[in-house]
Amino acid sequence: MTALKLFGIVLFCGLFSPSQEVLSGLSCAVSPEAMQNVLSKAILQSGLLQRHLQGLVLPSILGNGGLLSAPTSITGLHLVKSQLPRLSVTLLSGIGVQLSIAAELELRGNCLVGLLSDLIDISVAVNITANIKCTNFESGTVQVVIEDCLCILGVIKINLLSGLLSLSVNEIVLNQLTSTLPGLLCPVVDIVVNLVNIHLMSTLNAMTPVGTAGTIHYQLASLPFTSGLFLGLDLDGVVQDVGGSIIPHDSSPSALPLLLDHLLVMGVRQSFLNAVVALMFQIPPQNLTCTPGAFSAASQLQEAITTIAPAECSICHGTRPLSIQLALAGNPLILLEENQATLKLSVLIRVFVKNLDGSILNLLLLKADLGLNVHVSIAGGKLVLGLSLGSTSISLESSDVGISNISMLQPHCSSLLVEQLLPLLNGALEVxxxxxxxxxxxxxxxDIQILAGLLVILV
Structure with missing residues (x-):
């Protein structure tokens, strides 16, 4: 049942070893079972192989033996259908993929034995084997090359409607099919492999939107590599905003955990995540106005400020209420540690009043350094991050009115950030x-595992 070592699956065939240092955004290890599922779906279940075999026409078979030593000719022999196709995959370490397909071909034609004309049905078991390599890596793409395509015929069954069949016809058919079928089937395999390659490459090289903030362009970073246990793939992830600017990220090589009984292990590197989160956090400064009597974190912060500096804040009453501005400062930083993901983020909290002449009086400029707990999940083929407040550290940057003691403001600032900022951050991430x-x-x-510097997705 071997056969069709079809497609080093486009990607499964590299010539490099897993020890090569590739600085990319993502790395994957794919199991032989997963590869077999992928190829079976792409080649057999899709009907791709059947469609390309359908038009198969064999040359006429002529022989001198036959019933009563009369000459025999079989013409118009063509494929009616292929039955019971079976596919298996073997990884060849450092070489590529060996795909095996076994099938039973049903052939039909016209048979003339002496003066007797009849329809002939031929059933032949076929094993096609081919070694597949990936080569010519360039700009995120590879070519596939089929080597050592071998077609072996198994049991042949021949039926004539009249039932008149000599043993010599069997020998004629066997000899002719053995000499002609490999030359017909191997080119079909070559076509199918290259079509599958094109499709599978499209799953690795794709431009995908990140909401309305920008795009990620994934592409193969190097030739795939194979061991006897897995296919290894490294992918670049180019993060680009809507203006066309690329957000850089540097990655260090990371070792993936063992596949064990998983089909796929995908490792997403910390620096890549930081670039994408920076893209998603295109949040403009948020301006809040403290409404007298309103029960909100902003109003409570105003009351606290008034308590610590009543004279300085007397201007906050009446027609000139306090205003608060929240603005992100610097880039977010995701830290991946064993079983834990944290997002570090700095926020500027500006408390000010607009004077009657239009000028601004800054009562306080605070810096909040946040430690946000990151919850990670997968939904619809996307990595979804959810944030909750873990820690807050407030420091005083400046005050135009001389406020220096801010110790009692921290809980109110934390409440303000949870109420006003966290929903905005989670809203930006929910895409x-x-x-x-x-x-x-x-x-x-x-399953999701968090390792030092690496987020691991196991399927």
């Missing part, structure tokens, strides 16, 4: 980070 659709392997029933 999710689109992940590459690696080889059409669905991200279902996933």
């Amino acid at each position: 999710g980070i689109p992940l590459p659709n690696v080889l059409d392997i669905p991200l279902l029933k996933v």
Whole structure:
């Protein structure tokens, strides 16, 4: 049942070893079982192989033996259908993928034995084997090359409607099919492999939107590599905002955990996540006005400020209420540690009043350094991050009215950030980070592990 070592699956065939240092955004290890599922779906279940075999026409078979030693000719022999196709995959370390397909071909034609004309049905078991390599890596793409395509025929069954069949016809058919079928089937395999390659490459090289903030362009970073246990893929993830500017990220090589009984292990590097979150956090400064008597974190902060500096804040009453501005300062930083993900973020809290002449009086400029707990999940093929407040540290940057003691403001600032800022941050993240659709392997029933510098998705 071997056969069709079809497609080093486009990607499964690299010539490099897993030890090569590739600085990319993501790395994947794909199991032989997953590759077999992918290829079976792409080649057999899709009907791709059947469609390209359908038009198969064999040359006429002529022989001198036959019933009563009469000459025999079989013409118009063509494929009616292929039955019971079976596919298996073997990884060849450092070489590529060996795909095996076994099938039973049903052929039909016209048979003339002496003066007797009849329809002939031929059933032949076929094993096609081919070694597949990936080569010519350039700009995120590779070519696939089929080597050592071998077609072996198994049991042949021949039926004539009249039932008149000599043993010599069997020998004629066997000899002719053995000499002609490999030359017909191997080119079909070559066509199918290249079509599958094009499709699977499209799952690795894709431009995907990140809400309305920008895009991520995923592409293969190097030739795939194979061991006897997995196919390794490294992908670049170019993060670009709507203006066309690229948000850089540097990554260090990271070792993926073992596949064990998983189909796919995908490692997303910390620096790549930071670039994407920086793209998603395009949040303009938020301006709040303290309404007298309103029960909100902003109003409570105003009361606290009035308590610590009543003289300085007397201007806050009457026709000139306090205003508060929240603005992100610097880039967010995700830290991945063992079993824990934290997002570090700095926020400027400006408390000010607009004077009657239009000038601004800054009562306080505070800096809040936040430690946000990150909850990670997968939904719809996207990585979704959710934030909750873990820690807050407030420091005084400046005050135009001489306020220096801010110790009692921290809980009120924390409440303000939870009430006003966290919903904005989570709203920006809820669109999710689109992940590459690696080889059409669905991200279902996933487990997530957080390692030092690496977020691991296991399927």
